[in-house]
Amino acid sequence: MRLFTRELACQELVELVTAYFDGSLSRSDRRRFRAHIKECDHCTAYLEQMRLVIEATGRLTEDDLEPDAREDLLAAFRGWKESR
Amino acid sequence: MTEDHELVQRLREGDEGAFAELIDTYGATMIRVAQMYVRDRASAEEVVQETWLAVLKGIDRFEERSSLKTWLFRILTNRAKTRGERDGRTVPFSSLAGPSEEAEPAVDPDRFLGPDSPHPGAWAAPPRAWPQEEVLGRETLGVIEMAIEQLPEAQREVIRLRDIEGWGPMEVAEALEITDGNQRVLLHRARSKVRAAVEAYLDPEIARTG
Numbered sequence: 001m002r003l004f005t006r007e008l009a010c011q012e013l014v015e016l017v018t019a020y021f022d023g024s025l026s027r028s029d030r031r032r033f034r035a036h037i038k039e040c041d042h043c044t045a046y047l048e049q050m051r052l053v054i055e056a057t058g059r060l061t062e063d064d065l066e067p068d069a070r071e072d073l074l075a076a077f078r079g080w081k082e083s084r
Numbered sequence: 085m086t087e088d089h090e091l092v093q094r095l096r097e098g099d100e101g102a103f104a105e106l107i108d109t110y111g112a113t114m115i116r117v118a119q120m121y122v123r124d125r126a127s128a129e130e131v132v133q134e135t136w137l138a139v140l141k142g143i144d145r146f147e148e149r150s151s152l153k154t155w156l157f158r159i160l161t162n163r164a165k166t167r168g169e170r171d172g173r174t175v176p177f178s179s180l181a182g183p184s185e186e187a188e189p190a191v192d193p194d195r196f197l198g199p200d201s202p203h204p205g206a207w208a209a210p211p212r213a214w215p216q217e218e219v220l221g222r223e224t225l226g227v228i229e230m231a232i233e234q235l236p237e238a239q240r241e242v243i244r245l246r247d248i249e250g251w252g253p254m255e256v257a258e259a260l261e262i263t264d265g266n267q268r269v270l271l272h273r274a275r276s277k278v279r280a281a282v283e284a285y286l287d288p289e290i291a292r293t294g
Binding site: 009010011012014015017018019022024041042043045046048049050052053054055056057058059060061062063064065066069070072073074076077078080081084 | 098100103104107108111112113115116129132133136137140141189190191193196203204205206207210211212213214216219220224225228229232243247248249250253264268271272275276278279282283
């Protein structure tokens with residue numbers, strides 16, 4: 001027997017997007033998520049917006065280590081090496 | 085980036101190039117992560133320095149059961165926490181577990197139909213399909229960067245690690261000593277706010293409906 005599962009509302013779906021991307025939704029939630037997306041252009045647009053935002057965020061540059069801090073660490077390394 | 089195993093071997097041999105590669109990869113992130121737990125930047129730099137010394141002292145005994153990165157950040161977070169507690173600093177993740185945790189909807193509730201409508205929770209002011217080049221353009225990247233700057237500390241660090249530096253969920257959870265569920269809640273809130281900021285910039289008239 002198949003249990004009746006309630007359809008997701010759009011407002012519920014937007015809260016599951018991160019878990020969906022991480023693959024951490026339960027099987028039944030994933031099924032409901034996909035069934036909703038298939039029928040709903042607005043949520044498809046929302047999901048695509050999130051994908052694009054994640055991709056754009058990935059293009060931001062990582063911080064570099066400041067030169068002073070880098071020098072201090074290299075000096076600590078040399079000290080460790082000499083003391084071995 | 086060079087393979088872990090090779091870097092470990094070279095560190096054991098006292099190769100400064102291997103050490104430089106590691107600090108260039110993780111150094112800035114380590115200072116930022118340490119800074120979440122301790123009082124100020126100077127203390128964070130000290131904790132990072134202590135961490136590297138602990139790593140170098142322990143390198144001969146490191147059995148490579150975890151990745152070098154995981155090991156590194158585990159030592160760092162432990163030390164930073166101890167130091168922060170000593171200095172009486174409140175940890176940014178301490179509010180996570182409590183029931184005081186506020187609900188933060190991903191999208192303004194006013195964008196959806198209310199409970200009296202025939203389709204409660206369906207979009208009333210739906211999002212627009214964005215052309216890729218609008219989102220990946222330089223101006224939008226500036227909007228994203230600013231939105232990340234304005235996030236609460238824990239959300240900001242999680243989105244940086246996950247989406248800027250490309251770490252996996254487990255790596256973030258282990259490095260920050262939080263649960264997988266917690267890192268996902270923080271990431272979800274962070275990403276949702278960043279999306280909302282991009283929408284306010286690209287589609288101000290839609291975003292305002294909320």
